[in-house]
Amino acid sequence: MSSHHKMRPALCLTSVAAACVLAACGGNSDNPSTTYSGVVAAAAFVPGSATGNPNLKAGYYAGATVFVDANGNGVLDNGEASAKTDANGHFSLTTTASGPLVADITTSATNTASGAKVASHLILRASADQIADQGAGKVVISPMSSEVQRLVEANGTKYATEKANLSTRLSGPSFNNAAVTVSGTDALADVNTLSGAEQYAVLFEDNALTNRYTYATTKLDRGDMYPDNLAVKGGDPRLVGTSATAANIVTPLESQQRITFAQAQQAAFNIEGIPAYDNVFIIVEENKSTDAILHNSRAPAINKLLSTYNQLTTYYSTGNPSEPNYTAMGGADDYGITDDNWWGCGATGAYAIKDVAFNGGTASDGQLLPVAGVLPPQDSAHLAGFSTTSGAACSVNPTSGTVHNVPGDNLFTLLSKAGLTARTYSESMNPGQDARADSVAQSVSKAYSGTAIDGTVIQDSQAYPMPGGLYKVKHGPSIAFQDARSLPEFYADNRTIFGTQYNEADWKSTSPYSSANGGTYDTSKWIYDQFSLDLAKGDVGNINFIVPDQCDDMHGVGTDTETCNGGANSNNGQNASITRADIYLNNVVTAIRNSALWKNPQKRVAIVVMFDEGEGSSTSCCGWNAGGKTSGAAPLVISNGAVTKSTAPSGYASGNIGHGNSIFGVITNQQDVGTAAKGIVDSDAYSHFSLVRTLQDMFQIADPAVDASYVNRAKYTEAFILQNIANLPEFTGSADTHFDSVRPINHAYVIPAGHVQKLNPADISGVKDNSGNLISTTALTTQTGPDATQKNIWSLK
Structure with missing residues (x-):
């Protein structure tokens, strides 16, 4: 039990006279006693689901201490009556005191849903208004009851308002069954009395709230x-x-x-100034620096979003080409990767591949998941850079080379452990696609045509064949992480999203993709657009990476030079591929904003529009390798609070160098349906690693007081660097530790008055007209001192 809990006398509430009861509990004939009874309800996450949605069970807390918290301090004080919950989570106590009920759930209590002892101290509560509403003899203390009272205190509202709001948070299409809604759910009911989609929706929320309130209790006990x-x-x-x-x-x-x-x-709901969100959609575009897009008339949708909503003006990528950046987005370190080769390159020794065969199954949306072998088809069409030479750096059994297979935790594993979800929606995966392999060409030819939001029409003059590599694993933020690929839900969580040039019928017509068991995938059972189906069902992830294909992301592939593969002209924003990607992004954003999820005012939903990298030379920024390729940088290991430098994997010091300024915009549903401010511009220096730290805070899968809880270089705050500089040779020569460290994207740091914000002009080519004349260099403007406001782009109000 926490040191904040005071010793109290034993209660005499059983076989003694009423006078003793009144004496011990402070009662008298002028202030009659009340008997409070009810249950302390629980949820439990059970690992192992392969559907993409977590297994959750309902139960009770047995052995919890329940008391009337007359002074509202969350602590059982001397003289406050209490009772223990029985094996069914039931409690009953009689007292003359009045106020909220608190359930103090220590590690000696048992969660009957899991059958295990509670892992960490947890305090839950039910307000006096809830007790009056439910009746003193039918009180349900739960994470939901705690949430209602927290919202009352946060918003200065009434119990009835927040109870209704919490039910609205659960309303709309629900997990697993689009035909079932939970709009009438009593959010404060005992979850054990519910069933089906209604119970699942409450359990999912209960589980997330349990994580939050456990963390709140940790902060209180620790005296943060x-x-x-x-x-x-x-x-x-x-x-x-x-x-x-x-x-x-x-x-x-x-x-x-x-x-x-x-x-x-x-x-606990505002960690490091980052508000808790329910769902975030991260749309990743390709290979454009900030001023190649900003004010570029060929990208009207992106620019409208940036000018209307919120943006970062100094956001940095980690390196070049794509793969290190996507790896950094998923786990806050690029591990020295400097190419786009498949995830088996350099996978030797401690970094050896540990994938196992997948027996197939069905995703939560009904998508048939085919059998997959230990490895996808072993050829260069499916595995970029693959070599058939035994021992080669990118062979099945390498003996050397830069590591591409990263062990340890990342966003995907941490969310999974918390019973939360992460999805990657990728355009143009072959039917039956093994997400670990690149897509291959199909014998379909099609011309592209699209219309931008300003009425501009771009189209091909001829039909172009469907090329290989529209979907590339180098653009998968989970692919490089061994433990992410080993998750039971990995195959179910890599899903499809609608396309443009090639439609569902095209993909189903002549799929050459053979599943690993030697059979051919039955395309009649393939779901072409899982993203739209999931939006309709409310079955999206807490974090969703959305990856357009290489014709719809400003990248370019294949022979279509009219609207897809623009070559050098696409780099500075001159090519029609810019508009094509802008059209696709607008289609995705529109689908999200039209969903019931987005329009629910009690949900907290955000869309991030970002680019993987800029276009030119490297720079040092934001938690990266300030000392360069010969700095001696290596990953750090934290064990029992001790920080040590590990033996660097091959090629590690060549990574994390930095690469350019790029677009980062944020749209939230609270701006559309609520009171959140628009037009916020944050000019602090941030990075892919800042994004990872921010997402860990946003979904409470890290603790700022425990550096080790942040993955890889997301823990490299300025304080951490100073405390551990002996193990961080890459920072010993840093001239600006504020700039080279990682911060959450919260705009809390105020740039000193004389400080000149860094940019990287070598990465800037600028927007040019069709004759190659420079027409915009807005992003080249440097800033001295703080910007006009210090507002948080994630603010809810």
């Missing part, structure tokens, strides 16, 4: 300072008086205090 260090306006308080302030003065603009119970509950 509030707000979190990296959410303090002005700068991290840990840096005051350190060598970090020599070049860039850190002046915190608000003070910290020891966290209270109420603050801990709110802080």
